[in-house]
Amino acid sequence: MRVTLERSNLLKSLNHVHRVVERRNTIPILSNVLLRAGDGRLQLKATDLDLEITEATPAEIGQAGATTVPAHLLYDIVRKLPDGSEVELSTNGENTAMSVSSGRSKFSLQCLPETDFPDLTAGTFSHGFDLPAPQLKMLIDRTQFAISTEETRYYLNGIYLHTIEGEGTLSLRAVATDGHRLARAEVEAPMGSEGMPGIIIPRKTVGEVQKLVDNPELTVRVEISDAKIRLSLGDIVMTSKLIDGTFPDYQRVIPAGNDKQMTIDCAEFARAVDRVSTISSERGRAVKLSIADGQLTLTVHNPDSGSAVEELHVGYEADPLDIGFNARYLLDITNQLAGSQAVFMLADPGSPTLIHDMAGDAALYVLMPMRV
Incomplete structure (x- = not known):
């Protein structure tokens, strides 16, 4: 693999994906980011087995290929390179090391094989709809502060997203509670959300989505199954497991x-x-x-x-x-x-x-x- 791209593009994509990677991992491959070069783009993917983020960025491909390298280490290297510089990423013949070159700086990082990298995106989604980013941002902003951090009540460790019938209208509603306070927000239900299952989106996923929905022009594609949610935001695709539990009947409180x-x-x-x-x-x-x-x-x-x-x-x-x-x-x-x-x-x-x-x-x- 050999690829050249703008430092700013690489840093932006790494900034989005590296946050998913836990700093301490018992499974070495989960500390790495998957880099896949081809078709004029470099795709980056990171996962913690519950949440996966993929982003593609334009790049000049000298040789197509794929490998995985330590995510936080690569992010720190690129972050410290000068503004406006170009970065070249290339692997040796055995794919055991990747060279990161920019100007007079050169680093060599150990690689793990691409085939070891887990894939979270398997499975089909029963419901899909488009939601303007400002509406999704409002639903999250108004409710996320009330998410419980108490691990024993795991079913409260996220935002409950579901549709609800009103007076002749259908609403998409977000609810969060920690037992001391409850927050509820809703928007008009988008086409395609009718009959969707009520889902609990985990706190970590909510936090990552919140950082990505700043662009008011963006429309987010939301796909849902009983066990997973996938959100597509431009060049970024986020797939997350859902909390497997029953959210309490919040209407009673x-x-x-x-x-x-x-x-x-x-x-x-x-x-x-x-x-x-x-x-x-x-x-x-x-x-x-x-x-x-x-x-x-x-x-x-x-x-x-x-x-x-x-x-x-x-x-x-x-x-x-x-x-x-x-x-x-x-x-x-x-x-x-x-x-x-x-x-x-x-x-x-x-x-x-x-x-x-x-x-x-x-x-x-x-x-x-x-x-x-």
Whole structure:
């Protein structure tokens, strides 16, 4: 194999694929990236056996071929080469070593055979649809912060994506929860998503997709089976296993009878929560909200360091209420709100609170209170 290409093109593709590779691997081939040269393109592929990313980039092919080399090592080498340089990758006759040359720099990397590299893309996909990148980005951005990191409840370690019938419309809905808060967002269901199975996309896959959907002009091809999801974003193809589990009936935790309405200015509220939570301990990040007659008083009391109080004007005309929340959870939610104002629908100090964005996008949040 011998191939020459722009350093910037190679770095961009390596940046996308090398993140999948775990730094510590008991299986040597999983530390490597597969390089396949042919038809005027260099294809790069990396996998951790649960997630696989493939990307092709234009290249001048001197000799077609394929090999695998350490992913993080190749990425670090290319990253440190000068801007605007060209890189030549070539293997020796036995395919046991690959030379990386650019200007006066030359490196030699050990190779492992291409035939040892695992393939995750086998299998057929029962459903496929096209989704504009901004819509996919919105679904992920509004929900990913609520994904659980608790490994024992593995079925909560991802975003639940499914279709749901509304009033004469079909919506594609994303939901995430960790038991303390729940985030839900939806868009109009695209053609081809009808009848798709409800799937749980793992946290690592969600994080990688989130980094790749920045281009608002992009349309993402989504293909789904019971066990896998494949996303095609331009020259990048990502295939991932799904979480094999049943997502709980989240509808049961969304309160329907909350009748106390508080309207807040999102930015003002977030800054106030951030300021008073400075005094809270890492263990107990509770902030108390006392609401009465259009005024909100935020209070944090930490026996080890002191207390903090801040007052805000809010829209509230119901009976006075004291309720406590985890300050970090409040900030996580307010950071997702697209509008300048949000509505808190409250019931009592022990019941979950419903939070709506006034911007009009179909996202809602449920937050469990804390004892204060």
